[in-house]
Amino acid sequence: MTEVKIIKQKPVALIEVKEHLDSLLKEKKELNFRENKVSAYLHGFELLNLKETNQLKQELNEIEISRLKETHIIKIIDLLPTDLESLKLILSGENLTLKQEDLNKIIETVKKYA
Template identity: 30%
Template sequence: MVVDEKRPISMAEVVDLVGDSEKSESIKSFIKNFEVIPLERAMKIKEGLEALDLIRLKDYHIVKIIDFMPGDATELNKVVNDASFEQEEVDKILDVIKNN
């Protein structure tokens, strides 16, 4: 198998991509241990976060945000602890999560 592209994806996207093989059942079984939002909502949140066009908000941050769904600034800072956001940016990120 050759890896053509390496990019972070949310657990909602994984569930959609793995299909119905025997191997996929073990992946799906593992993911059931977590609360996974529906793919449609995950994609709306992803699009909303990308539309903010924040320089410090990277693809892997967006995936973490979708997987953990932080509800306040403290939770968001724990999820994206390697990035520092202004309060206005934090508010925008949380608004995208709440409104999608």
């Protein structure tokens, strides 16, 4: 069996995946089974547009919370938590502890877009 080697990992926002699938659909006229499943899943979400996603990502990076990595930022953008409880729930699966003031900064930034 062929061994798969991961060369690079990069977190990708759901809107980027959705737009990529939409462009594939225009090119190929038809998506395969897996692409159709992912597309159907993504169309069930209310997502920011690509411009808003990039602006929010930039604003979250500008907060300069050293422990907040790109993976965390993408999760926050995809789920858009508007209260502390939701944000804590999203980050609970990560090995990440943030100060209350940092959590509040994140929530205030996200609320501008939600």
